[in-house]
Amino acid sequence: MAMTVLFIGGTGQISYPCVADAVARGHKVSVYNRGKRADALPAGVTSIIGDLAGPDYAELDKLKFDVVCQFIAFTPDQVGRDIEIFSGQCGQYIFISSASVYEKPASHYVITEKTPAINPFWPYSQAKIACENLLRDANGLDWTIVRPSHTVRTGLPIMMGDADIMARRMLDGDPTIVAGDGHTPWTLTRSVDFAVPFVGLFGNKRALGEIFHITNDRAHIWDDIQKAIARLLGVEAKIVHVPTDTLVRYNPEWIGPLTGDKAWTAIFDNSKIKSVVGDFSCAESLDEILAEPIQHLKRRLATQRPPKGEFDALVDRICNDQGALGRL
Known part of the structure; x- marks a missing residue:
């Protein structure tokens, strides 16, 4: 059944x-955003600038x-405003x-x-919990x-x-x-694969008042992910393993994305979403998962290669310090 759908966002990563x-x-479909992204919207989509x-x-x-699909609310005040605006005005409000x-x-x-939804390390996640x-x-x-998850x-x-800087370092x-020994399993999901079960939730009465994650069923260790990126760029990865606690001492801002997220095993059971929208499949090989991001990276590097700066200096310092350990 065709429905009227509003995407708040609509041109982002997911x-x-x-x-x-x-x-x-x-x-x-209508899309509400600031209209600043270069990607052309599919034919027939109504753009609302705001x-x-x-x-x-x-x-x-x-x-x-x-x-209504809310992709760009990150704080409780934003969601609180949505509750005021859309209560009684939509059949289903989907919060990302x-x-x-x-x-x-x-x-x-x-x-x-x-x-449990408990993340004591990352303000970003804590704000999302408050929104929920x-x-x-x-x-x-x-x-x-x-x-x-990581889409x-x-x-x-x-x-x-910065991912583009890390890629440029590989090329150079x-x-x-x-972080860690590189053997932590981590789940990557292509946005195009996420979209299929996500849209399947639209107007689905079994989805109302429910929480779902939508991810790949397959995980890869971080070393394999980084080696695959390098291989697809035509180079060899030179990986330096550093304990998470050590990295956070160098840069306290990394406690969120590391201790609050990527330093831990992330393997997901997708039984719940599949029981509501039906079975779906995701690309499993790293070559297939990374193909689109690699294409986007190459286009960006062709027009603007990130210059060396403070981030490079920090990474070089950490790698040099780590390499010096154990030397006489």
Whole structure:
């Protein structure tokens, strides 16, 4: 059944393929954002230009949608405003949270939706948890919460820092860093694969008042991920392993993305989402998962190669210090 769908965002890392999939299924799609992304929207999509923080955003309460997909709210005040605007104005409000909300460290190595949402290390995840709690307490708004894990389309998966700089370091033959021993399993999901089950939630009564993560069933260790990136760039990865606690001492801002996320095993049970929308498959090989991000990277590097700067100096310092350990 065709529905009227509003994407708040719609041109981002995850949302863009979801818009395309929704259109392909015959839904009438509108996209609300600032209109600054270069990617062309699929034919038939209505573009509404505006800012999430602007007064025009409240005007959306004059429109009615079957489904509203919120991709760019990150704080409780933003979600609180959505609750005011869309209560009674839409059939289903879908909030994009994050799998980083899950308990760190997890009490079980396989993550399900029953895994507690407790992340004492990352303010980003804590804000997402607060957003979820607001929705769960809301009256008059039928909600669904979706928690993507590490989903890739335009950006390469690294553990911390700037991915384009890390890739440029690989191309230059410089060392790159992996936290820990590099054998931690980590799940990568293509955005185009995420889109299929995500759009399957639209108008699904079994999804109302429920939380789902949508991820690949297959995980890869971090060393293999970095080696695959280097190989696809035509070079060999020079990986330096550094304990997570040590990295955080060099840069306290890394405690969120590392101790609060990527330093831990991330393997997901997708039984719940499959029981609601049906089975789906995701690309499993790293070559297939990384193909699109590598293409985007090469296009960016062809026009602007990131210059060396403070991040390079920090990575070089850490690698040199780590390499000096044990020397007489």
